[in-house]
Amino acid sequence: MAVGRYLVRVWQRWHSSQALVVLPLILIVAIMLADIQSPARVHLGPLLVAAPAITTSFAGPRLTGLIGALALGAQAFLAARSGGVATTNNVAQLVGLAALSVFSVLVCWVRDRHKEQLARVRSVAEAAQRALLRPLPDRLGPLHIACSYLAAEKEAHIGGDLYAVARTAERTRVLIGDVRGKGLSAIGEAAMLLGSFQEAAHQHTTLQLLADALDRSVHRYLTQFPEADEEAQEHFITALLLEIPDHSPVVRMTVCGHPPPLLLRHGKVTSVASPHTAPPLGTWELVPDTRTMHAFSFLAGDTLLLYTDGVVEARDPGRVFYPLEERVAFYAKCSPPTLVHHVRQDLLSHTDGALGDDAAIVAIQRTPTALSGLHLSDLHLSDLLHGASRHGRAHARHEQAV
Structure with missing residues (x-):
């Protein structure tokens, strides 16, 4: 019973927005390690775009921007190991990842603005409805x-x-x-x-x-x-x-x-x-x-x-x-x-x-x-x-x- 309650608490914490931040962090680290262990002709850095993309589903603009910055840093580190950051291919990957991260932040900002507006409208509607049909x-x-x-x-x-x-x-x-x-x-x-x-x-x-x-x-x-x-x-x-x-x-x-x-x-x-x-x-x-x-x-x-x-x-x-x-x-x-x-x-x-x-x-x-x-x-x-x-x-x- 004690083990079951512990697992339930762990599961609940895992589903909170704070715990979900671990997912993109693990993804960034996993892609970096896989790229380092891969042959020189295999480049897994472009997969880092998934980190900021999945963060938009549960986090706000600030946290999404932070994950995007970490992914960009990881991409720069991998680029430096594979011929230098200034190469045409690596520059294109860095620009693409930066653009996607900025777009993800904008999506989160617009979504949060809409949530705030909806919450205000819903609050007014609920107050009006309760005033009309009182218990x-x-x-x-x-x-x-x-x-x-x-x-x-x-x-x-x-x-x-x-x-x-x-x-x-x-x-x-x-x-x-x-x-x-x-x-x-x-x-x-x-x-x-x-x-x-x-x-x-x-x-x-x-x-x-x-x-x-x-x-x-x-x-x-x-x-x-x-x-x-x-x-x-x-x-x-x-x-x-x-x-x-x-x-x-x-x-x-x-x-x-x-x-x-x-x-x-x-x-x-x-x-x-x-x-x-x-x-x-x-x-x-x-x-x-x-x-x-x-x-x-x-x-x-x-x-x-x-x-x-x-x-x-x-x-x-x-x-x-x-x-x-x-x-x-x-x-x-x-x-x-x-x-x-x-x-x-x-x-x-x-x-x-x-x-x-x-x-x-x-x-x-x-x-x-x-x-x-x-x-x-x-x-x-x-x-x-x-x-x-x-x-x-x-x-x-x-x-x-x-």
């Missing part, structure tokens, strides 16, 4: 929340998927959505919807009215595209809206073309499909008056798993879709952070790290103490759910009349 709070009222985002676009942290929460009057409203398209091109629409949700969530009494307000915001945003842009006419955003009261074991849900959530209860996984699904946001004018609210039980200890299309439509190298519901069953008793972590890692393993679309995951658990003292039989849940839906419709009619 959800771990605790919000009686809820324990965890989230994860996987962007399909390389070097990006977010794209067209989105999620947000808002606290209003002893209840939590949750939004998860998916902009048509992926990557950085969809960020504008995602930012618009997130801003609209944070404002509208505090202004509308029911999820139906909130969904209507978000639909109008998306429609106004999309109409800013030129009419000649045919692709803009096909833009839309699927969304799932939830309302979770602090002191009632229910969840109210409005679905706008989005995949249904999964309910994890006592180690079992159930897909909570709404009997009425409205079209995505931005297309409501095509099918008006379709916003409805569906209520279902959400007891202490239950967990809701929200996700976007990028999760269930992810494919492995054999083009097999990711079986989310089947995989989640293995982690149904985990806490939200652990559940999200396992699903994320399993999804990346399923796709070999190559996602075809952005993927967002949100887990929400009602803490066991959230409804202490309340019993499902005392609440007459069927009456409660029916009353919640009836109450929501009454509020909607009242607000529309106003």
Whole structure:
């Protein structure tokens, strides 16, 4: 075991940029010794150009220049032994090696400049992306929340998927959505919807009215595209809206073309499909008056798993879709952070790290103490759910009349 750990440490040091400097040094010494031992008619000095050339792959301009200078000195030493430095052949070899060394230094300098610029741009992009899609709070009222985002676009942290929460009057409203398209091109629409949700969530009494307000915001945003842009006419955003009261074991849900959530209860996984699904946001004018609210039980200890299309439509190298519901069953008793972590890692393993679309995951658990003292039989849940839906419709009619 001790020998194995020693070999691992040696291997790691060997792969560091400092240790890799040994390679061109060994190459210079080996070529010099081989040239000295070779017959007079054999000249191995031109092979020294390999030393500065390979140094550019792991070192900066200064170290590359140093290796080039050492190679040039070794070439001059070999030239002096084979007829003098001033011979036409030796001068040509020295000039060629010097030119290659200077070119290698320039390549390293340009590469390092590009790395610095890319690092600055990436830093700004990461800051902007984090400001747009802030991590959800771990605790919000009686809820324990965890989230994860996987962007399909390389070097990006977010794209067209989105999620947000808002606290209003002893209840939590949750939004998860998916902009048509992926990557950085969809960020504008995602930012618009997130801003609209944070404002509208505090202004509308029911999820139906909130969904209507978000639909109008998306429609106004999309109409800013030129009419000649045919692709803009096909833009839309699927969304799932939830309302979770602090002191009632229910969840109210409005679905706008989005995949249904999964309910994890006592180690079992159930897909909570709404009997009425409205079209995505931005297309409501095509099918008006379709916003409805569906209520279902959400007891202490239950967990809701929200996700976007990028999760269930992810494919492995054999083009097999990711079986989310089947995989989640293995982690149904985990806490939200652990559940999200396992699903994320399993999804990346399923796709070999190559996602075809952005993927967002949100887990929400009602803490066991959230409804202490309340019993499902005392609440007459069927009456409660029916009353919640009836109450929501009454509020909607009242607000529309106003």
